[in-house]
Structure formats: C-alpha cells, structure tokens
Amino acid sequence: MTPRTKSQWIPQPFRSFAHSCFKSQANSDGQSPYRAFYQKLKTYPELYETFKAARSRINKEVWAKLRAEPELLRAKQEELRYHHHHRIRFKDVEVRSKSGTRALAHYHAHKHEEILVRTRLIFSWCFGVDVERSAWAREKLPRKTHCPVQQHERTYQFYACCGMQRYMKSAWQSISDPSEFLCNKHYAERGWNLAMPEGYVDVRTLKGIRKRYEELNPGPSSKP
Ligand SMILES: [Zn+2]
Ligand SMILES: [Zn+2]
Known part of the structure; x- marks a missing residue:
C-alpha cells in the first residue's frame, strides 16, 4: 500500500503537524x-x-x-x-506519514477526555469553519477574562502560557492586560466556569449558545 501523504484525513487539532x-x-x-x-x-x-x-x-x-x-x-x-x-x-515521505499516523493514533486515544472535548468545542465555536457564526461568537458574547481574536494569517508569537513560540492565527487576549495572550488550549484548560461567558456556563452547543443569547437579549434587534 502506498503511504498516505495527504493531510486532509488528520483531524483538525493535529492537521498542522502533518500539514505539507x-x-x-x-x-x-x-x-x-x-x-x-x-x-x-x-x-x-x-x-x-x-x-x-x-x-x-x-x-x-x-x-x-x-x-x-x-x-x-x-x-x-x-x-x-x-x-x-x-x-x-x-521531511522524508515515510517519516511524514509515520508522524501523521502517530498523531492520528494519539488523537483517537485521547479525543474523549473532557479537557480535549472542551478545547475542541471552544475552538470550533470561536474560530471554526463557519466563518460567520464564529465571528458572531467572538464579537457578541460577554467575556469574563479573555476575548477571542483571530488574525488573517498565522504568525509566530511567543506564548507565555506554553513557554514557547507557536505558529497560530487564533488566540485569547486578556481583557485586563491586552499584551497578554493565551493559546486556545491553555484558555480551555481553565475549565468551563472561566471559559464560558457569564450566563452560558451550562451550555455545550453553539445552537444552545445562540438560543441562550436570544433569551438574555430579548427584542428583534438582538437576533443572532
Ligand atoms: Zn504550511
Ligand atoms: Zn498555551
């Protein structure tokens, strides 16, 4: 069998790892x-x-x-x-496909852990493939400590939370100190309580978030 070198089959959190x-x-x-x-x-x-x-x-x-x-x-x-x-x-094609396989195995072994589920959900709501809805979630929801920000292109930045430079497009900017950023992983790591906006702590779907938004902001102008 010829090794698969396309990166599309690797789930999103690990795609950049095997990305060519x-x-x-x-x-x-x-x-x-x-x-x-x-x-x-x-x-x-x-x-x-x-x-x-x-x-x-x-x-x-x-x-x-x-x-x-x-x-x-x-x-x-x-x-x-x-x-x-x-x-x-x-990178040699074989090495590339091996590291891809390893990333995929790691992903499947850990994907159900709560912390990874949370990281994935929060990422998909704020920086997900549905550009319009993600923009809405970034702008409209009342944030507690950090606001989601997304650049047009990935850039290398030093992330104090990870202690290293990372190549990313999306991050969480501190409200009290705008020069401080958290990566999505370290943002989500702090638990649902801190990660979710005030009044949304128990919600776990984007649909639920939009429904809650309508309940909290009644009136035609606030329709999400
Ligand atoms: Zn690239
Ligand atoms: Zn980090």
Missing part, C-alpha cells in the same frame, strides 16, 4: 528570509548582541524587544514561516 505545503518561500527580491532578517538585525547593534548572547534562541526577553521593532518582527516572522514550510517540505 509546497509554496516557494523566497521573498520578493529573491533573498532568503533568514538573510533578510539578519541584515535587518545588524542595524540594531544592541538587539543583535542580545540575540547572540541568547545563542539565537528567541526567549521571552528577545521577543519583547523584537515586538518593539515592527519591521524587525515582521522579518523574523517571515523567517520562521519559511523554516516551518522548509522543514515540512524536506
């Missing part, structure tokens, strides 16, 4: 993103030294400094994106 993408990633002037970033970095001598001292690893401090320089941050994210695709592209 064959786009050419050199930037518009044909330069490698790695080079472009280093050239830019050298024009910030102090940051360059910090970066070297951290042995090119981006820890929390380096990320904070990078974030203060939008142009440099963009170059770094460009570079990380390139590496992401590069790594996947040059």
